[in-house]
Amino acid sequence: MHTVAVLALDHVIPFDLSTPIEVFTRTRLPSGRPGYQVRVCAERDEIDAGAFTLRAPWNLDGLKNADTIIVPGIADPTAPLPPAVRDALQTAAASGTRIASLCVGTFPLAATGLLDGLRVTTHWCAAELLAALHPGVTVDADVLYVDNGQFLTSAGAAAGMDLCLHMIRRDYGSVVAADAARLSVMPLEREGGQAQFIAHDHVLAPQGSELETLLAWLRENLARDLTLGDIAAQGGTSTRTLIRRFRNQTGTTPLQWLHRARVRQAQHLLETTEHSIERIGHQVGFGSPTTFRDRFKRTTGVSPQTYRRTFG
Secondary structure, three states, X not given: OEEXXXXXXOOEOHHHHHHHHHHHHOOEOOOOOXXXXXXXXXXXXXXEOOOOEEOOOXXXXXXXXXXXXXXXXXXXXXXXXXXHHHHHHHHHHHOOOEEEEOHHHHHHHHOOOOOXXXXXXXXXXXXHHHHHHOOOOEEOOOOOEEEOOOEEEEOOOOHHHHHHHHHHHHHHOHHHHHHHHHHOOOOOOOOOOHHHXXXXXXXXXXXXXXXXXHHHHHHHOOOOOOOHHHHHHHHOOOHHHHHHHHHHHHOOOHHHHHHHHHHHHHHHHHHHOOOOHHHHHHHOOOOOHHHHHHHHHHHHOOOHHHHHHHHO
């Protein structure tokens, strides 16, 4: 039987801790036998889990012969990793154990150095921090999970369930995984990635800056067919100076800012109105329904129709 060890670090996020326990313990093979043995392991006798205190049945020795180790997220992902935990994870990795992180559990796993040189993901809110703290990894904030073979990482909250179902499919095939998905009332695969859940706010220039008035004008004129020249003329400057100011003050180009603002407005209309996809694309300034769908999917990872089904 496949053994899954769930590592309970101090200040573990209860949702992340319970997700693999529930998904794996309820997995059944076609014969009716359980597919996994799950053990919860911790460095200390008692672990602070926020709303409650956890007494794990296994210490770190429980990681040694596990087939899979799960590292849930912790409340402060910047907290230093205890040396004993780091050593236990590195030892397990050296023996070929599969190790997966859920949500910001990517931070403690990255602190072992095991993810260096790999593409990983985490909750989109923490992606920039992860990249800054661990420059040796490549952070992809748009996906629900990343499978590197031995090491796997997932995005926030429910994406941990996506990753668990993916591992079940790897271990036992689609039939067993589909049954586990039904028990969890989850699709076996969700369309799109994490990008569809990111709140893309307008990038604002500092108050009183040269771009403040221009950005307000752009937000009021999203539906117009604007060129770079039109924006520069409204700002009373050359296109070269306009591009330089946008780079310095918003971190992007004028047209990229405009496209993102249009998509954000389209998301709002998809969530709050029953207007047709074509009408919304026209309302936010895209020249054709095809252009609107392409730009929307490039930004959010899903089509306007799928976004409306999810958030409308």
